[in-house]
Amino acid sequence: MTSAEQIDLPISGMSCASCAGRIERALAQVPGVLSASVNLLAERVQVQGRSLEASALISAITNAGYQVPNHSLELRIDGMTCASCAGRVERALAKVAGVASVAVxxxxxxxxxxxxxxxxxxxxxxAVAAAGYQAALIAADAPPVAADPHALRRERWRLLLAIALALPLLLPMLLEPLGVHWMLPAWLQFALASPVQLVLGARFYRASYRALRAGSANMDVLVALGTSAGYGLSLYLWWITPASDMPHLYFEASAVVIALVLLGKYLESRAKRQTSSALRALEALRPEFATRQRDGHEEQVAISALQLNELIVVKPGERFAVDGIVLEGSSHADEALLSGESLPVAKHPGDAVSTGAINGEGRLLVRIGALGGATQLAQIIQLMENAQAGKAPIQKLVDRVSQVFVPVVLGIALLTLLGWLLQGAGLAVALLNAVSVLVIACPCALGLATPTAIMVGTGVAARHGILIKDAEALEIAQHVRHVVFDKTGTLTSGQPQVVHLQALEGDEAGLLQLAGSLQQGSEHPLAHAVLSACSARNISLSAVTDSQALPGKGTQAKLQQRQLALGNQRLLSEHGLTPGALAASAAAWESEGRSLAWLLELAPQPRVLGLLAFGDSLKPGARAAIAQLQQLGIQCHLLSGDNLGSVNAVADALQIDDRQANVLPADKLAHIHALKQVAREQHGRVAMIGDGINDAPALAAADIGIAMGGGTDVAMHAAGITLLRDDPRLVPAALAICRRTYHKIRQNLFWAFVYNLIGLPLAAFGLLNPVLAGAAMAFSSVSVVSNALLLKRWKANLSEDKQ
Structure with a gap:
């Protein structure tokens, strides 16, 4: 584009004139930008330039520390037949003002x-209509690609009719190798071929017209042009041949090619429906009705009539209609389709339940905690849809090829026609060879190679409790050579218990009472352990004020006139205090791998009040997970904020050589960045595994983050892969399915390219007739989709720990 264009973008996060200047300077560095003017009051920026890309502008603004508010939208596209169609729709939508990015x-x-x-x-x-296709808006809560049995039935009948009409035309060709020389009368060949060409093949003419009207060409143009040439040549030869002679016609070539293309499209449609089966299975988990309890009475109501904090009754065998907390009753829940957990999970008062799980033997009263799009099931479906809608970076190669593929094929077909004519071949031979080139070159397989593998791979991963956020995460994951683990809540249960106590002043009950008072309201695992110990001893807690978390060190608060703190060795040293009489106990407990917490009085007189030691256990499956990763050639690392003894105990048990203790969240980032540099030199990537808020920066900084099930929402949003079960064995399983899926993508692209690289020269040199070319073209699309569907056979390796 040579003329200047303008893009207006909204911006949030600006607070002063210097913000506007910073954004303008950032945008000035983007290629193609001539000028950028920020309106601070309107919170918008106007960019002038040439060949501007909204995504590049948004990236520059984001890197400068500001945001461009955006929202997503989905369209259903009808009429696409190949990769070039998808590329054309993308380009048409990208030109609409306000579109930041589009993936078809x-x-x-x-x-x-x-x-x-x-x-x-x-x-x-x-814009889609102008490009020659049809589009419709998809609601945010619309189900994924529902199978239309009526459309499939119509497609099947058209296919059967095309085969029935084309087979008699093909019969003489099949009998000829057997020494039977027989030919249908010309009028009968015409009568059989015309309905196939002009009625059943009309879809190709309509699609070709729309594409050519939009100034481009696609697979339909190749099919329409090729079969029309064969059909037209037959009419011409029939017309010029004397009535007393039997002309050699090619009606069978055009009719059989159309029948084969229809066969390929039918099989392709059936296969594509199977690729989205995992999404439809999840969508089917949403019940339409629930039993609400109000004022002691029960009534069945639609899900849309429910509100937060209302009570519902879930009877044995029913699906949970909402996310919530069990108030009364005990039962088991089958969460297999949600998390991949094959065994029923016990549910008692206080336990969380999720939409779509099946209640077992007991009647439960549940308080509603989330509805509609806020439920875990809805978020899982949204993540899967986003992953399947996205494009892997390798798809960019396909997009570039598809843009020029059809015009290049048309050029090759023209050269084939002229070349054979110049060699002295007759018009019929030259035209048939050109038709073979047009027919075999259909780029359907190229367009289906990547998305079908991604759809099947992400679907089968979800059934095993592995959520892959986007296609880029899938591609990165297969290159992972280093995996960094957090310890608490990731490799260990994350539910430590107080195993040792020692007070310098007072007794153990007093020490626990002060520690528990400080930890009220905290979500940290050690806080839960302290509060559980207080509850077990029936210790009442005191109210505190000015409670404050100290990241990487502990917590502090005021208790009456005293300033108290509970934290690790770093907090102790920061205030210039020493263990004193507790030094021997601290050393002994730390050598056991215990986590230590010092209870300190900071004011009015700084001093050590006591010491608590916490014990944690390895999660079931942790040993098997590390062993499987090492078998995959992946090096494991352990980063933890815990003390060296605790970290060494876990690392030794799991045979992890590289371990780092007493690591602050900021230090984790430094370790991740250093490891990424090492991995780059090995042509590999780094994955970070965590579950807590303090892990979120490291998860985001790694090449790919993997959030453990049961972790915080912050960690899950920062991660590229989320594990729905709290099982470390899903880490190697996630990397394995990513590798397998990417391997299928490469297989599909290889075969899609090979079909054309081999088929085009064969067709151009007259070694393939149009019938064989049509069969090869149909087989290429079907084989690519069928190869992707083989991913459904993948099973996660969930072998038990070996002691």
Missing amino acids: NLASERAHLQLFGEVDSLRLIA
Whole structure:
């Protein structure tokens, strides 16, 4: 583009004129930008330039520390037949003002858009229509690609009719090797081929017209042009041949090619429906009704009528309609489709339940905690849809090829025609060879190679409790050579207990009472251990004020006139205090691998009041997880904020050589960045495994973050992969399914390219007739999708720990 263009973007996070200047300077560095003017009051920026890309501008603004408010939207796209179609729709939508990014998925027939500002969906639909396709807005809670049995049935009948009409035309060709020389009369060949060409093949003419009207070409143009040439040549030869002679016609080539293309499309449609089966299975978990309890009475109501904090009754055998907390009753819940957990999970008062799980033998009273899009099931579905809508970076190669593929094929077909004519071949031979080139070169397989593998791979991963957030995470994960683990809550149970106590003043009960008072309201695992110990001893807690978390060190608060703190060795040293009489106990307990917490009085007189030691146990499956990763050639690392003794105990038990103790969240980042540099030199990537808020920065900094099930929402949002079960064995399983899926993508692309690299020269040199070319073209698409569906056979290795 040579003329200047303008893009307006909304910006949030600006507070002063210096912010505006910083944004303008950041945008000035983007290639193509001529000028950028920020309106601080309107919170918008106007960018002038040439060949501007909204995604590059948004990235520059984000890197400067500000945000461009955006929202997502999905469109259903009809009429796409190949990779070039998907690329054309993408380019058409990208030109609409307000579109930050767009990804069109040929397999799911959806377009996923990121928009900034207000964008009228009618403008987007009009842009798709102008490109020669049809679009419809998909509601946020719409189910994924539902199978349409009526459409599939119509497609099947068209296919059967095409085969029935084409087979008699093909019969003489099949009998010829057997020495039977027989030919249908010309009028009968015409009568059989015409309905196939002009009625059943009309879809190719309509799609070709729309594509050519939009100034481009696609697979339908190749099929329509090739079969029309064969059909037209037959009509011409029939016309010029004397009535007394039997002309050599090629009606069978055109009719059989159309029948084969329809066969490929039918098989492709069936296979594509199977790729989204995991999403449809999750969608089917949503009940439509629930039994609400109000004022002691029960009534069945629609889910849309429920509100937060209301009570519902879940009877044995029913699905949970909401996320909530059990108030009364005991039972078991089958969460297999949600988390991949094969065994029923016990549910008692105080336990959480999730939408879609099946209640077992008991009647439960549940308080509603989340509804609709806020439920865990809805978020899982949204993550899967986002992953399947996205494109792996390798798909960019396919997009570049598809843009020029059809025009190049048309050029090769023309050269084939002219070349054979110049060699002295007849018009019929030259034209048939050109038709073979057009027919075999269909780029359907290229367009389906990546999205079908991603859809099946992410679907089978979800059934095992592994949520892959996007296609980029999938591609990065297969290159992982280093895995960094947090300790508490990741490799260990994260539910430590107080195992030792020693007070310098007073007794153990007094020490626990002060420690428990400080930990009220904290979500830290050690805080839960202190509070559990207080509860077990029936120790009442005192109210504290000015409670404050000290990241990486502990917590502090005021108790009446005393300033108290509970924390680790770093906190002790920071205040210039020494263990004193507790030094021997501290050394002994630390050598056992215990985590230590010092109870300190900071004011009015700084002193050590006592020491608590916590014990934690390895999670079931931790040893097996590390062993499997090491078998995959992946080096494991352990980073923890705990003391050296505790970290060494876990690392020794799991045979992890590289371990770091007493690591603050900021130090974790430094370790991750250093390890990434090492991995780059090995052409590998780094994965970080964690579950807590303090792990979120490291999860985001790693090449890919993996959040453990049961962890915080912050950790899950920062991670590229989320494990729905608190099972370390899912870490190697996640990397394994990513590797397997990416391997399928490469297999599919290899075969998609090979079909054309081998088929095009064969067709051009006259070694493939149009019938064989059509069969090869149909087989290429079907084989690519079928190869992706083999991923459904993948099973996670959940072998038990070996002691």
